[in-house]
Amino acid sequence: MKAVHFGAGNIGRGFIGEILFKNNIEIVFVDINKTIIDALNEKGEYDIALAAPEAETIHVENVRGVNNETEAEKVAEEIADADIVTTAIGPNILKFIAPLIANGLRQRLENGNHQPLDVIACENMIGGSQQLKTYVYDSLTAEEIEQLEAFIGFPNAAVDRIIPMQSHDDPLFVSVEPFSEWVIDESQMKNVDLKLEGVEYEPSLEPFIERKLLSVNTGHATVAYTAKMYGYKTIKDAITDERVLSQLQNVLQETGQLLITKWDFDPAVHADYQATIINRFKNPYISDDVVRVGRTPIRKLGYNERFILPIRELAERKLSYHYLVDTVGMIFHYDDPADNESVQLQQMLQTQPLEDVIKEVTGLEDATLINEIKASVEKYNTL
Ligand SMILES: NC(=O)c1ccc[n+]([C@@H]2O[C@H](COP(=O)([O-])OP(=O)(O)OC[C@H]3O[C@@H](n4cnc5c(N)ncnc54)[C@H](O)[C@@H]3O)[C@@H](O)[C@H]2O)c1
Numbered sequence: 001m002k003a004v005h006f007g008a009g010n011i012g013r014g015f016i017g018e019i020l021f022k023n024n025i026e027i028v029f030v031d032i033n034k035t036i037i038d039a040l041n042e043k044g045e046y047d048i049a050l051a052a053p054e055a056e057t058i059h060v061e062n063v064r065g066v067n068n069e070t071e072a073e074k075v076a077e078e079i080a081d082a083d084i085v086t087t088a089i090g091p092n093i094l095k096f097i098a099p100l101i102a103n104g105l106r107q108r109l110e111n112g113n114h115q116p117l118d119v120i121a122c123e124n125m126i127g128g129s130q131q132l133k134t135y136v137y138d139s140l141t142a143e144e145i146e147q148l149e150a151f152i153g154f155p156n157a158a159v160d161r162i163i164p165m166q167s168h169d170d171p172l173f174v175s176v177e178p179f180s181e182w183v184i185d186e187s188q189m190k191n192v193d194l195k196l197e198g199v200e201y202e203p204s205l206e207p208f209i210e211r212k213l214l215s216v217n218t219g220h221a222t223v224a225y226t227a228k229m230y231g232y233k234t235i236k237d238a239i240t241d242e243r244v245l246s247q248l249q250n251v252l253q254e255t256g257q258l259l260i261t262k263w264d265f266d267p268a269v270h271a272d273y274q275a276t277i278i279n280r281f282k283n284p285y286i287s288d289d290v291v292r293v294g295r296t297p298i299r300k301l302g303y304n305e306r307f308i309l310p311i312r313e314l315a316e317r318k319l320s321y322h323y324l325v326d327t328v329g330m331i332f333h334y335d336d337p338a339d340n341e342s343v344q345l346q347q348m349l350q351t352q353p354l355e356d357v358i359k360e361v362t363g364l365e366d367a368t369l370i371n372e373i374k375a376s377v378e379k380y381n382t383l
């Protein structure tokens with residue numbers, strides 16, 4: 001069996017690659033990073049190390065690479081006879097790779113390949129694969145879509161494993177935390193016979209992606225933005241500061257209330273889930289930069305993202321969202337000259353009224369919430 005995986009970065013090599021390899025699937029990584037693609041083709045294998053006292057190593061083989069910048073037509077050829085297509089490339093990039101996937105699906109039609117195939121976006125976002133589907137369909141005709149609908153699935157997924165930025169002599173080597181979780185929405189699959197060992201299949205993904213995004217990612221981002229405010233460079237250093245830890249705990253308390261109320265999670269089980277997350281952030285064997293976790297702040301301030309979604313839904317339920325709004329105030333001050341979205345956000349704040357910027361980046365229309373965020377941003381003007 002063969003997988004085509006878009007994004008040979010941290011989670012691509014450090015988690016999706018591990019699972020596909022363990023299921024005896026050949027992996028064709030598609031990426032624009034020449035160094036990584038050349039190394040994959042030269043070596044055909046790489047190592048993953050678990051960041052833990054035992055330092056277990058996982059050896060991944062049967063991998064190769066395709067550079068989609070220079071070999072776009074090859075990507076379509078690989079998709080034409082693939083058994084599974086996955087992505088871990090970043091939510092903002094999905095629209096750019098969608099035409100490549102569309103070409104591959106078109107080639108399947110031309111070849112008469114009607115084998116069912118699932119295209120699975122493993123990104124930190126709600127409804128990632130379904131979003132990718134709309135981008136892919138933008139590049140196909142109505143007739144092609146009608147034919148493909150029967151056998152191409154876009155099941156949503158949630159992936160969880162903290163993998164920091166890597167800097168090793170070997171460009172393929174990747175150090176990862178031991179914890180991992182990959183959940184796929186079974187109801188949206190077309191190739192139901194291909195169930196990967198190490199993946200959890202659920203009849204509905206919504207509770208799982210919301211639990212992950214609003215706990216791991218809201219919490220992680222809270223640590224990053226609070227850390228930046230207090231001058232820390234890494235998550236593990238920042239979390240030793242009582243002010244950062246308490247901001248994290250307060251935010252998790254709020255998202256936990258929402259998740260328990262909305263999805264009926266057992267409060268005790270959820271408390272354990274949160275405690276595990278906090279311990280993962282403290283992992284002394286991982287050095288995760290604040291700038292990685294805080295990256296792309298405009299995306300993170302989105303309407304269906306890790307802060308605004310829970311704020312909206314807690315407000316609807318008349319539950320507390322004070323600490324979430326407080327953290328949002330810090331995000332508007334997040335200043336990383338190496339991050340395009342941070343630069344863009346700071347430029348917007350210099351040239352437009354604050355209220356307009358809040359409306360534009362969060363998509364909020366509710367005057368009360370906009371005013372509360374405005375007050376929170378202004379509170380941090382003096383720091
Ligand atoms: N690292 C983590 O801890 C983690 C965990 C869970 C989920 N995720 C999610 O996985 C996705 C990838 O994150 P990551 O940390 O692996 O990022 P990364 O930057 O390490 O990897 C992304 C890869 O995509 C490639 N890429 C970018 N634009 C491309 C294009 N147009 N065509 C082909 N390749 C392109 C980059 O070269 C890079 O190799 C994100 O959605 C992230 O939220 C990350």
Ligand SMILES: O=P(O)(O)OC[C@@H](O)[C@@H](O)[C@H](O)[C@H](O)CO
Binds near residue numbers: 220292
């Ligand atoms: O990848 P992002 O930018 O959406 O979020 C940054 C981190 O919170 C994220 O990558 C986590 O490390 C990961 O989601 C853990 O599963």
